[in-house]
Amino acid sequence: xxxxxxxxxxxxxxxxxxxxxxxxxxxxxxxxxxxxxxxxxxxxxxxxxxxxxxxxxxxxxxxxxxxxxxxxxxxxxxxxxxxxxxxxxxxxxxxxxxxxxxxxxxxxxxxxxxxxxxxxxxxxxxxxxxxxxxxxxxxxxxxxxxxxxxxxxxxxxxxxxxxxxxxxxxxxxxxxxxxxxxxxxxxxxxxxxxxxxxxxxxxxxxxxxxxxxxxxxxxxxxxxxxxxxxxxxxxxxxxxxxxxxxxxxxxxxxxxxxxxxxxxxxxxxxxxxxxxxxxxxxxxxxxxxxxxxxxxxxxxxxxxxxxxxxxxxxxxxxxxxxxxxxxxxxxxxxxxxxxxxxxxxxxxxxxxxxxxxxxxxx
Numbered sequence: 001x002x003x004x005x006x007x008x009x010x011x012x013x014x015x016x017x018x019x020x021x022x023x024x025x026x027x028x029x030x031x032x033x034x035x036x037x038x039x040x041x042x043x044x045x046x047x048x049x050x051x052x053x054x055x056x057x058x059x060x061x062x063x064x065x066x067x068x069x070x071x072x073x074x075x076x077x078x079x080x081x082x083x084x085x086x087x088x089x090x091x092x093x094x095x096x097x098x099x100x101x102x103x104x105x106x107x108x109x110x111x112x113x114x115x116x117x118x119x120x121x122x123x124x125x126x127x128x129x130x131x132x133x134x135x136x137x138x139x140x141x142x143x144x145x146x147x148x149x150x151x152x153x154x155x156x157x158x159x160x161x162x163x164x165x166x167x168x169x170x171x172x173x174x175x176x177x178x179x180x181x182x183x184x185x186x187x188x189x190x191x192x193x194x195x196x197x198x199x200x201x202x203x204x205x206x207x208x209x210x211x212x213x214x215x216x217x218x219x220x221x222x223x224x225x226x227x228x229x230x231x232x233x234x235x236x237x238x239x240x241x242x243x244x245x246x247x248x249x250x251x252x253x254x255x256x257x258x259x260x261x262x263x264x265x266x267x268x269x270x271x272x273x274x275x276x277x278x279x280x281x282x283x284x285x286x287x288x289x290x291x292x293x294x295x296x297x298x299x300x301x302x303x304x305x306x307x308x309x310x311x312x313x314x315x316x317x318x319x320x321x322x323x324x325x326x327x328x329x330x331x332x333x334x335x336x337x338x339x340x341x342x343x344x345x346x347x348x349x350x351x352x353x354x355x356x357x358x359x360x361x362x
Contacts, residue, residue: 146351189234
């Protein structure tokens with residue numbers, strides 16, 4: 001089987017993939033520093049990758065911040081406000097690390113296609129951020145203290161404009177000369193658990209389309225000569241991921257039923273027919289290799305990388321490795337765009353406090 005290049009834009013998943021594909025090198029991940037914090041069903045992970053680590057996991061060297069919470073899928077305004085504050089704080093940390101001062105001008109770039117809902121995060125965010133640069137130019141005396149000049153731009157996609165996205169951004173950067181750029185984009189994940197539950201920030205820029213196998217020129221300091229930060233949320237996965245994760249969930253279900261009931265005849269009881277609080281399936285529920293082979297034969301014996309390679313080799317030739325998004329994506333994009341825009345407004349303008357953001361989210 002050929003080696004599969006998995007579809008993911010998340011640094012934390014790239015690290016996990018390296019471990020899966022190189023199980024004998026788990027302790028050799030020097031060049032990658034990971035710090036994790038967890039509280040109130042929200043997990044915050046800060047990843048630092050140097051040049052050596054970048055070669056290992058295939059991600060640009062720099063800092064990555066991942067915020068994960070399944071509460072995001074509830075589309076609850078109170079949850080969104082809490083997460084927006086957290087994202088704003090992490091954005092401020094990245095800006096401060098790069099010595100971006102409160103009075104320096106920022107350009108927000110909304111990447112994506114506004115006509116394709118799961119790819120519309122960037123364009124929707126630019127419609128909701130506080131754009132202030134024109135006020136600084138035309139009526140500076142009326143701008144309150146605590147705001148910075150901010151511009152926003154949506155370059156669309158090459159399929160609609162016929163122009164490379166990076167070239168359009170370069171033209172705008174050359175004209176207005178911002179001090180830094182923040183690119184917003186919808187991402188692709190390698191796990192169905194991370195779709196609409198994860199926010200990633202980084203100071204390494206972004207590679208539009210890389211997560212779905214449609215690489216465009218990167219948007220980074222290397223290509224634009226300006227510090228480029230990014231904020232993204234996974235909104236899609238491919239069919240390989242869905243199939244692979246479903247197989248894992250089936251095995252975890254069997255394993256849990258066996259452990260709880262200790263009766264093989266009841267191992268096929270559907271999860272939905274259990275009584276009491278529904279439990280979350282975890283890696284601890286996976287049965288041993290002998291049980292996996294008994295349930296799923298040869299497939300049950302494959303490791304994660306081998307399983308994905310096999311599924312890809314089956315689906316690709318028949319054109320069924322589709323890119324999939326949840327059915328409620330319309331509501332999801334609306335809420336996620338509000339969340340990201342609110343975090344940008346708070347992180348970029350010191351005058352915008354959480355209590356101000358409350359009205360913005362209505």
